[in-house]
Amino acid sequence: MATQVVMPKLSPTMEEGQLSRWLKKEGDKVSAGEPLAEIDTDKATMEAQALASGVLRKIFVEAGSTVPLGEVIAVIAEADEDISEIVARAQSGKTGAENKKSIEENVEAGQDGAQQELATVVPEGARTQATIQEQPLAGDAGEDGSSKSSDEAVQASSGGRQLPAPPPPTVNQQPPTNGDGAPDGRVIISPLAARMAAEANINLQTLRGSGPSGRIVKRDIEAVMSAGGANQPQSQSPQAQQQQQPSPVEVPPQAPAQQSQVQGAAAYREVPVSEMRRTIARRLATSLGPVPHFFLTTEIDMDKATEMRRSINDLDPELKISINDFIIKVTAAALSQHPQVNASYNDKTIRYYDGVDIGVAVALEGGLITPIVRGTDKKSVGQIAREVRELAERARNRQLRPEEYMGATFSISNLGMFGIDEFTAIINPPEAAILAVGQAKAMAVVRDGEIVVKQIMRVTLSCDHRIVDGATGAKFLQTFKKLLENPLYLLA
C-alpha cells in the first residue's frame, strides 16, 4: 500500500523544516524504522524515519529545500504499485494542509497539546511521519494522556509545572501553531487589526492572535501597544539594510559579493537567514523590548573556588570539573534561597518554580542554544559537569531534543573563555533573570589595607524588573557571591 511521507512535526514550535539531506534515493528499498532523511528544524537536526516498508518510489523535495509541516516529501510503495494518483494528489499541493491538520489534531488530542508533544518526543526519533492512513504518531500525545515515554529529566523536574505557554494576547516566541494558524503560514488577522498594526509598525510575525484560528484581533494589537510597542520596524531603509554586515562566521564562501547601490558604500553579501538564526532573532526580540531589564554587577574572589576545583580534580581526574560547573552549582544553590529570581512573569500570575532547571548557553557555529541541566539544585558538581559536557557535545552536533533546550527556569551565559571581563546578557523569556559570567583573572586588589593578587571574576545579573526588584536581585547576587567565595557553604 502506498504511503505518503510527509514533513513531520519534530519540535513543538516547528512550522516548517529544511530537508538537509536524503539518506535514501528513489528506488531504494526501505523498511519501517529506517532513517530516510535528515531534517533541520528550528533548533536541531533530526532524522525522519520510514513508517512503512517498501520502495522509496518518489522524492518530491530536493535536499536544501524548506518545506511546511505536513507537506508530502516522498512516497513509499511496492515496487510495481501504481502511485500515479498519490503523486498527482501530492503535486496538487492540497494534501499538505490536510496532513498538517491531522498532525496537529493528533497533537491537540492530548490534554495539553504543546506540553504532551514536547514531553513525548521519542529520543530515537521514532515519531517522524504521519501517513495518509492517519496512523497515530509513535509516542504522540493523546495515547493515554500520561507522558509515559517522556524523558525522565522532564518528568523529574516537571512536578506538574507547565511549560510556559505564552498566554494570549502577548508577544509570542513562536508563530501560530497547533492547528490554528493558517496552513500556508500566512498571518490571520482582522482587517482592523491589520490596519492598526500597519499604523503602529508592529511586526505581525511575532504575534499570536487570540481570536479563533489564531486570528490577530484588535485587542492583541492593543496589548502589544500598551506593552510598550515591540515596534520592530517591518521595513528598513535600504541604507540600513546595506549596513547590516552579517558576522563573518555566517557568510558561506559561495555567497557572491554584491555592490551597494550607494556609491562608495561597502559591498555586502546576503545569505538566507537560517532556521536557528530566525528563532534566535524572534526569541530575543521578545525579550529586551517587552521585558524591562536592569543589570547588577559584582566581583567575585575566585581563589577558594579555584582551589577547591583543583582539589576535587586531583582526587578524581575523571570528573573534569570546570569553574563553570561550580558556577552552575552555586547558582542553583542561590536560586533555592531566592525563589523570586527562579520565577516567570505571566500576565496575571507570577509562576515560582519548585525546582531549578538551569539553561547553559552553548555557542554553536552560526548560533547558540541553551541546553538545560534539569533539577540542578539536586545534583552534585560532578553530575553537573558530566551532564553539561554531554549536552554541549550533542548541542554542537545539533542532536538535542526539544525538551533538552526548552523550559529552563534560569540561564547562565559564560564568555570568560573568550577573554571577556564582563558583559550583560539578554533574558531568555519567560525566565526572570540571566547571569553573565566574565573571565576569572589575577588582579591586584586591596584586602585589609594591603594590595594582594587575587583571582577575580565579574558577573552581571540581568533581571526582569516586573518580578525582580533591585534589592531582590542584589540579595541573590550577595548569596551567590558568598557561596562562590566560600564553596564550603555548599556542604553546610
Add this chain to the structure above:
Amino acid sequence: MAVITMREALNQAMREEMQRDGNIFLMGEEVAAYQGAYKVSKGLLEEFGDKRVIDSPITELGFAGLGVGAAMAGLRPVIEFMTFNFSILATDQIINSAAKMLYMSGGQFKIPIVFRGPNGSAYQVSSQHSQAMESWYAHFPGLKVVMPSTPADAKGLLKSAIRDDDPVIFLEQERMYGIKGEVPDEEDFTIPLGQADIKREGTDATIVARSLTVPLALKAAEELEKMGVSCEVIDPRTIRPLDIKTIIESVKKTNRVVVAEESHSFCGVGAEISAQIAEQAFDYLDAPVRRISGADAPMPYAKNLEKLALPDVEKIVAAVREVAYLD
C-alpha cells in the same frame, strides 16, 4: 406622550392622513365591515364611509392592480394585505407595475401607493403563513420598504409612506400589534423614510435589527451589558432606501456587527447589510459580520420547532460574544 399599541398607532396614522387628504382610500380583505383581520382599520369605515374604506374580494392580484390603476389616476391608495404571505399572488402588480411605472412612463405616472400588512412569523401559522418578505421587495428598484419596530415609528413612518409619491411596502408584524409605546402627540408627527434610528448607544458591538428583532436586540444588549459588553442597537426602519451611513458610522466605532433578522439569511437583507459593511468599512472590522436569521427551512408548525427556527435573545447574545471574541 400617549402610550398606545402598535395597532392603535397605525390606525391613527391612517385616520389622520385620510382626514387630511380626501384622495386617500383603504382597500383590502375584511378592512371595512370586519374592521380589519387585526383590527388596524377599526372605526375607519364608520368615519370615512364605504367609498374610502373598501372590502375587496379574496383576489390579491386583482385589488393590488386596481390600486395601481387608482394611483395612476391620481388617488392615493392604501392596500392592506391580510398578511404579506398573500402578497405573493400580487407580486406581478407590485413589481412589474407599481415599481416600474414611473420609469417606463418616462416620469408621466407616479404611483403613490402603500401596500401594508403583517409580515413575518405569527403564532403557529406554519410554513405558508410565517414568511418575512422584505428581501423580495427590497430587491427591486422602484419600491420603498419600511419596517417599524415601535408604535411611534409605525405612526410616523406610515404617515410618511402615505404621503410619499412612490410605491411603499409597509411591513408590520403580527406579533407586535399589541406592543405598547409612547407616541408623540403633535398633530403632524412624521418620520422621514430612509433614516435609521439608534435604539441604544454602545461602544463594543453593533446589533443591526429590524421589526421583530429590535426588542430582542435591546434585551440582548441588556444581558450583554451585564457581561461588560456595550452594544449599540441600530434599527434601519427603512430597508429601501437603506441608511447605511448610520450603520457604517457605528461599525467604525464598535468594529463588530451582528445583524439580527427574522427572515431567512440567504439573499436576505442581512446579507446586503453585511456586504455593504464589507465594502465600506472593511478596515474597521475586527471580526466577520455575523447574521442571526430565521432557520433556512420552511417554518415548522410545532411550537417548539417554531421557537428554534426564530431568532431569540440567547442567539443574539451568543453571536455578539462571538464577534467580541469572548468565547
